[in-house]
Amino acid sequence: MEDLPNGFLYNPKKTPGFESAGDAIRRHESEAASGRNITDYRDSQQQALYDGWRVAPVEDSAQREVVPEHRSWTADNGYRPKDVLRYLRMPDPAAGEVGPVFDFQELDHIERTARRWSWVEISLTAIQNNVMAIKGMMRPETLFMAIIKADAYGHGAVKVAKTALNSGADQLGVATVDEGIAVRAGDIDAPVLILSEPPIDTIPLLLAYKLTPAVSTAEFAVKYAEAADAVGMRAPFHLKINTGMNRVGVRCSDVIALLDTISFHRALDLIGTFTHFATADSHDIMDFKLQRQRFEEAIALMRARGYDPGIVHAANSSATLRYPEVHYDMVRVGIAMYGCYPCPMTIGVVNLMPSMSVHARIRQVNQVPVGEGVSYGLKHRSSGFAKTCTISLGYADGLSRTLSGKINFIMNGVFHPQVGAICMDQCMFEVDQRTRNNIGRIDPEVGDEVVIIGAQGNCFITVDDMAEAANTIPYEIMIGFGNLRLPRIYT
Numbered sequence: 001m002e003d004l005p006n007g008f009l010y011n012p013k014k015t016p017g018f019e020s021a022g023d024a025i026r027r028h029e030s031e032a033a034s035g036r037n038i039t040d041y042r043d044s045q046q047q048a049l050y051d052g053w054r055v056a057p058v059e060d061s062a063q064r065e066v067v068p069e070h071r072s073w074t075a076d077n078g079y080r081p082k083d084v085l086r087y088l089r090m091p092d093p094a095a096g097e098v099g100p101v102f103d104f105q106e107l108d109h110i111e112r113t114a115r116r117w118s119w120v121e122i123s124l125t126a127i128q129n130n131v132m133a134i135k136g137m138m139r140p141e142t143l144f145m146a147i148i149k150a151d152a153y154g155h156g157a158v159k160v161a162k163t164a165l166n167s168g169a170d171q172l173g174v175a176t177v178d179e180g181i182a183v184r185a186g187d188i189d190a191p192v193l194i195l196s197e198p199p200i201d202t203i204p205l206l207l208a209y210k211l212t213p214a215v216s217t218a219e220f221a222v223k224y225a226e227a228a229d230a231v232g233m234r235a236p237f238h239l240k241i242n243t244g245m246n247r248v249g250v251r252c253s254d255v256i257a258l259l260d261t262i263s264f265h266r267a268l269d270l271i272g273t274f275t276h277f278a279t280a281d282s283h284d285i286m287d288f289k290l291q292r293q294r295f296e297e298a299i300a301l302m303r304a305r306g307y308d309p310g311i312v313h314a315a316n317s318s319a320t321l322r323y324p325e326v327h328y329d330m331v332r333v334g335i336a337m338y339g340c341y342p343c344p345m346t347i348g349v350v351n352l353m354p355s356m357s358v359h360a361r362i363r364q365v366n367q368v369p370v371g372e373g374v375s376y377g378l379k380h381r382s383s384g385f386a387k388t389c390t391i392s393l394g395y396a397d398g399l400s401r402t403l404s405g406k407i408n409f410i411m412n413g414v415f416h417p418q419v420g421a422i423c424m425d426q427c428m429f430e431v432d433q434r435t436r437n438n439i440g441r442i443d444p445e446v447g448d449e450v451v452i453i454g455a456q457g458n459c460f461i462t463v464d465d466m467a468e469a470a471n472t473i474p475y476e477i478m479i480g481f482g483n484l485r486l487p488r489i490y491t
């Protein structure tokens with residue numbers, strides 16, 4: 001806890017060893033006051049950056065023409081294009097040129113959060129909690145497929161997969177073959193289902209990486225079986241049935257015809273049968289009931305014709321939390337695992353913990369005179385009562401430009417309005433400098449932590465809050481911030 005000049009207490013939650021610019025200035029001031037030497041920031045490597053690399057003496061005067069002596073910046077700050085070019089050119093050891101030596105492994109140790117003062121925090125504890133909480137409301141024999149498509153909804157597929165499997169998940173679900181390969185590259189050998197039929201060209205990859213495809217066409221099934229047979233492998237698959245969403249899958253009325261067409265092939269193993277609900281999160285349950293009925297009829301028909309459907313599954317997060325009667329043999333949980341209630345009807349059914357939060361540190365504080373505009377278009381005008389703070393977080397990082405002026409950030413445990421257009425890499429918010437009822441004056445400083453999604457003090461902003469403001473769903477918000485432009489910190 002820090003005692004601010006205005007008597008307001010707050011926990012700056014700075015990372016250990018982090019020195020804000022304000023701290024640095026105070027340290028320099030106290031060092032100067034006590035007569036101690038202030039370290040010159042232009043240490044040797046930095047000096048080298050200013051000077052460019054140096055050239056070994058060259059005897060031949062003709063060569064001297066090609067590699068002229070280094071000329072330093074002049075006192076009048078005259079611009080020397082040649083100097084710039086020399087700085088950009090890499091030294092050529094063959095020509096006897098030497099330059100400053102950088103230890104690139106050492107440079108790697110400059111943390112990504114130090115390079116960019118904004119980051120995403122992922123709580124694997126929350127994911128563990130959520131998997132266990134959801135499993136707690138399932139029959140013990142029902143399997144749990146953790147859906148980790150789109151890099152685990154922006155959380156990091158391998159880390160989430162390992163956490164989910166350690167917390168009781170049985171299988172993994174991904175959207176694409178490359179996502180499946182990424183899981184295998186993470187040294188995970190759990191069953192991985194590609195949730196819709198992949199292109200035929202990926203069949204060798206499916207076999208090599210032991211990825212199970214969803215199948216909905218005879219053409220794919222036969223090519224897959226032939227390729228497996230040719231290398232002496234089985235060709236396991238899940239049959240995907242379209243019961244009404246009309247996205248992918250074999251139409252429920254065509255299931256038997258498809259199975260009759262492909263069942264001759266000895267390598268094929270039907271190990272699962274599934275469908276996907278279009279309206280599991282809606283108030284109206286008519287369409288859900290129709291899909292459920294069609295699915296159960298298709299399964300019954302398969303059994304009657306002697307086809308074992310294998311693992312029967314249908315429920316996404318909404319259906320898992322709302323309709324235990326459609327858990328069947330396995331549930332496929334995505335959004336709830338990441339701590340979002342998929343629809344209002346599921347709030348409180350289990351205790352979910354949010355797994356993603358978004359943070360930044362103030363890069364600059366501007367005292368904007370009254371009436372002056374802020375950001376592109378200058379649409380927001382300063383009241384003069386507020387300090388305008390800039391953070392390096394923009395729409396390229398997942399903070400949608402449509403949110404401009406519609407959201408709050410949290411700093412010092414208080415909400416502050418985002419102002420002006422959100423830029424590609426940065427945006428601004430205002431800290432009111434007037435003393436309000438029960439809040440002391442907050443003086444923002446470079447380096448202070450800002451919460452964009454998450455909790456600080458008594459304030460919190462959820463992914464759902466932001467989704468609502470952006471007129472979208474939490475999935476898109478998470479995936480926006482998880483696009484890997486922002487460093488991720490796992491907690």
Ligand SMILES: *Cc1c(COP(=O)(O)O)cnc(C)c1O
Pocket residue numbers: 147149195276315316317318332333334335336342
């Ligand atoms: C994405 C997806 C899920 C998970 O959906 P949530 O709503 O995130 O639980 C389940 N099944 C299929 C086929 C999916 O594509």
